[in-house]
Amino acid sequence: MIYGWLFLLGLTVGSFLNVVIFRLRFGDSPFRGRSYCDHCHKKIPWYDNIPLLSFVLLGGKCRNCQKKISAAYPAIEFLVGLEFVWVYWLLTTNFNFFGQVEGFYSLGLLAYWLILFSGLIAMAVYDLKYMIIPDEILWPVTLVAFLRLFFSHQWQVVPAGLVSSAFLGALYLITRGRGMGLGDVKLAFLMGLVLGWPLVALAYFVAFLTGAAAGVILIITGKKKLKSKIAFGPFLILGTIIAKLWGLNIIKWYIGFL
Numbered sequence: 001m002i003y004g005w006l007f008l009l010g011l012t013v014g015s016f017l018n019v020v021i022f023r024l025r026f027g028d029s030p031f032r033g034r035s036y037c038d039h040c041h042k043k044i045p046w047y048d049n050i051p052l053l054s055f056v057l058l059g060g061k062c063r064n065c066q067k068k069i070s071a072a073y074p075a076i077e078f079l080v081g082l083e084f085v086w087v088y089w090l091l092t093t094n095f096n097f098f099g100q101v102e103g104f105y106s107l108g109l110l111a112y113w114l115i116l117f118s119g120l121i122a123m124a125v126y127d128l129k130y131m132i133i134p135d136e137i138l139w140p141v142t143l144v145a146f147l148r149l150f151f152s153h154q155w156q157v158v159p160a161g162l163v164s165s166a167f168l169g170a171l172y173l174i175t176r177g178r179g180m181g182l183g184d185v186k187l188a189f190l191m192g193l194v195l196g197w198p199l200v201a202l203a204y205f206v207a208f209l210t211g212a213a214a215g216v217i218l219i220i221t222g223k224k225k226l227k228s229k230i231a232f233g234p235f236l237i238l239g240t241i242i243a244k245l246w247g248l249n250i251i252k253w254y255i256g257f258l
């Protein structure tokens, strides 16, 4: 039952994130009025604006102009919906989370995880689509990650964030912005804040490995040319999520091999 509600809540949050990031893209205020179609700019009535369901019922097309609606919208809604269920499941079962911390504080921590993962997912989808990481999501999430330190007192993650940012900043300068963007350098600070040392190094390892693998696959299948750009943000985010969830287990497993 609670999973059903969390899924619906996640869909709603995903829908809100869509409005925020895609409207900011076009320089509009995200809080003004209702959604409208990207093509014909006709306002979308509430019955065509139900997360996920409307996209399926309309066959992915605008009711007015019949042009395609970007699949990024339902993708973000669905992923955030799934994430809400999954994070709750993870915290209650794997981490025995609510058994360890209590009351209001545990709700705060749940909110922190949900904000963090929702923001990361939205940034990854946005970067895939537009090759840019929106500050409008990155800075609030970074602020939340920083504020959390006042409760966790793990201040050692701040230098980890600075080193992480300096590392990607150096790569940015060396590759003259061809390998990655300034958004990735800013994202690197958040990665350090969220993960700390040594998990942030693991995140980079996963990011470079999966990024290289995806690049090779895209070139072999002819989807991309050798010189064409591939957004690096989604791989950094994938690395961050994997390191956050399974990082300590992966490092233990790896040391067991040595």
Ligand SMILES: [Zn+2]
Residues within 6 Å of the ligand: 037, 038, 039, 040, 041, 042, 062, 063, 064, 065, 066, 067
């Ligand atoms: Zn339209």
